[in-house]
Amino acid sequence: MEQPLTKNIRPDQEPLSVKDYEKAGGYQSVRKALAMPPQDVQNIVKASNLRGRGGAGFSTGMKWSFVPMGTDARRPKYFVVNADEMEPGTFKDRLLLEGDPHQLIEGVIVSAYAIEAEQAFIFIRWAYKLATKRLEQAIKEAYANNYLGKNILGTTYSLDLRIHGSAGRYICGEETALLNALEGKRATPRAKPPFPQVSGLFGKPTIVNNAETVANIPHILNNGPDWFKDLSRSNDAGTKLYGVSGRVKKPAIWELPMGVTVRELIEEHAGGMQDGYAFRGVIPGGASTDFLTPDHLDVKMDYDSVAKAGSRLGTGTMIVLDDKTCPIGFVHNLIKFFARESCGWCTPCRDGLPWLEKILRSIEEGAGQPGDIEILEQHCKLLGPGNTFCALAPGAVEPLQSAIKYFREDFERHIKEKRCPWKIL
């Protein structure tokens, strides 16, 4: 089983230096890409069927193709790596950033070249100090070896790459809010259209890609789109970093072919549930996705299959709910996070999420009222797509709306018994 993304990662050791990385075959894709027109790079990536690993799963090649190209395009153009990984339960980008920074830089160079960007940024989560340090070192090495800077490897292409440490807000992971933050403004999303591909950072054409997405680019260039598709066990191409946390025997993160099943992940890779705990459900892709239940254990973990099961692949890092954990407390914890992290721009999210948090807290504390579940349901509906300014509020209510769907009797018991049945009296 090929694991291109993680093959150079040595747990608990320093990442490869530029020389070792080169020896391991690194930076070949830069040479390859710079020898062809940018449009060809785009075509290869489009043909590979790579889909964005940040959660939305939009075709990367397609996204790139919206960028105005040629001499008439407004400049400078920007390429931005979204490494602001703040989704609760998600830690996949961190592995790539800390474990193999040169792989990301290589991906940045090729991607930036594909859209003819002259400036690239890595927008990194505030708390990722080690990753920042390692990336800074790697960028320095890349400059020293002419992979970055003026006239890369003797070609006419030049690229400047900088790291921007986020000031630490969940909303910065939303691509337009990220761009505002990068411009030094308040991190609030922007209205779309215009899309960033046309008018992004400082009003110029900009691509924002997730770190894991970018890390895939060198391998696609080196091995071709067909190889990339063959890595997968489903329609969606490539490998994927899957993580499992919760009361499983071996919570961890693995690089596996796209399309492994939920069952495989939990039972095989994570070693099954801890003794004395039973599986009740799982949110498959970070905190902002709908629950999957024991009925969904054979669902393939790819974009379309998970969507068909009523949830989203999201970041592919799942949080397992066991039978000894109160689902209301579980969801309350998540909503508390989302309420705190709302940017405060639009009414439903700003004032609606804190209210959801309050109701959930009161239910959890035994003060729930009849009718509360209906209010929660109505809220979930009214925080749906379109009703709010960005996609984060609809994402925030996904675990809640599915919890009400699958664990309704638990909500009802809380209200009826005026206590949390999971709390030991």
Added chain:
Amino acid sequence: MPNMTVTVDGKKIEVPMGSTILEACTAAGSRVPTLCHDNKLHPFGACRICLVEVEGTPRKFTPSCTTPATDNMVVKTTSPGLIEARRMVLELLLIKHPLDCPVCDKAGECSLQDLVHEYGLGPSRFDPEKGYLPPDYESAIIERNISRCILCGKCVRICDEQNAVGEWAFTRRGTRARISTDFDRPLDCEFCGECVEICPVGALTTRQFKYKARSWNLEGTASVCNYCGCGCGVSYETREGRIMRVGPARSNYLCTKGRFGWDAVHHAERLTTPKMRVNGELVDCTWDEALSIIATNLKVIKSRHGAEKIGGLGSVRTTNEDSYVFQKFLRTVVETNNIDTLARLKTPKGLNTTFFSGELNKMASHEVILVLDKNVGEINPLTGIEIVRAVNKKDRKLILVNDEFNKFNKIATVVLPTSTVNALENLVKALSSGAGSEESKRAAAMLKAAKNVAIIVPAQLSDNEFTLIRDLAGKLPEVTYYPLVRRSNFQGSLDMGVMPSYYPGYRKIDETSTADFAGLWNAVLPETTGMNAVEMIKAITQGKLAALYIMGDDPAGSDPGLKGILQKLEFLVVQDIFLTETAKLAHVVLPAASSTEKSGTFTNLERRLQQVNKAEEPIGESRPDWEIIQDIAKKMGGSMKYGSTRDILAEIRSVVPAYKDLAFGACWAREKSPLAGMADDLSLTSDSIMKQEVITAERLLFSSGMTITRSHEIGTIRHYKIEV
């Protein structure tokens, strides 16, 4: 622009490409509720009350304010689902919004109140968190009540997009987000009050209007602001015949003077009775006594010294009717042409000969705007706002000449950090030879490439600068000038002939014109031109001017050096609304009605004829200027018989060709002036008058004149820079 078809609530309409769904709905006559949207601002999409249903997007609502409409789109503006969503938004807003409508100054014109009423919200299902932050009384003029704020961001955006000030901003996040200044310090801005005007709720209110009246008890009187030459349309809102507040009318913007400075007319120092000098002291007297003394003295001086020893200084803040009657009185009754205004000393050379202002609301039709006076925003605030609007809304290019730093630097495409004369020299050089600094070359390239250019002409110009502007304009295809004019009816006073060598309508005084006007006025007119203001002042020191009639001006206040000179006069009459420094020297002081207390017309810097309407009764015994002068004229044997300002305007229309068929709200065309393109200079220069160093406040906006300094509200702004 091509059109597209959109169906709104079953009604098919055509809208231009690029319209938003909201614009299409409005065009179709379907009202969509909004809280954070305003046509003046870029779409924001925060309140989520303007949701609509778009066919083809099931289970999803679309915000109409931010979403572009597309061809053949089918939109529904109301449905049970939409009503539920909108009610939810309102319900959420009411969690924190205190229901203190009975004591809120916004009640009756509050968008939230109206929508809650419309959507019929009952008791809230949510625990309220009212009044979670105390009101903020720290700032001058404007109070902030954060608990009432619905975070629509209109204040933040108008301050940035329209004013380029950016005083308001959001701080914090989530449910704790709020509007704030930098570090929550008190406001330190232009205090235009646009944020208060646009606030859909009572989060921003003014101290001036606090607890003054319920909005539904106010009656509006459309009139014109009496501060600068922009002549913004105002609505004086009165309760029981007394002004409570002022709002914008035609101009869609008011500066701090227009919105808050009107309260000067309610100042305790207003003159309420005529006064005469008895034993060296000014004492109250009756109108009859005052007018008789004036008539007698003027007659005596005229017969003893001759009419040429009497002069009159008019006002640039009184109405056209006042000015017209003033000059007619001096010419036909006193029989002198010694008529002038001191304001001509602070006027750009070339105004009304070379420089005729374009219309302010057409500023954005120019590709490049060249600002030659960094104080444009302080002298003529509306001109400043139109520049910001042109840049921010229409992407026009701005070349700014500014050797300091102000808000226009933030939006300028190119800044020339030097004096006006240097900048002009550099630009002319760069345009002709291509030589010069980077900035000059960039600016010159922009000017050269532009189809048309607007030039903001400074309020004062040296001869050199005047020549350079003409040289520069000669190298450009199409130029519109926007000269800055400090006082509200300066243009009108010139139009009305308050000048020693021109009759009304800029007719140069000569034999033919004198014969014409003698016929029109049925009077004997002086044969020679008169002394101008500078010559009159000089004449006083030489004993060649014995009596001076000053209407609505304060020479001694603007130049303390004139005090001693004016004291040399045998007879000084001052007619004003305050006991000014000049009035304190007078032998007779007459109380005039303010512009809020009388009717008439102003002509603003665009040469726009505007109606001034009476909003309140004159204070005390004060009277409109023209009535006072007409009474003196009668006492001196003159034949003025105007019943109202309408009669005077009718005569003005018959005498001044430019006013003949001029509709209210229209600007008279430059071709109508006999001086258009001529070399005449209507500005005055002097080596001695108003030349001394005066300690000026940091902000001209809050302190430029004797009226504004008597405004209580403006006085609360702490704007003096103290340097130790």
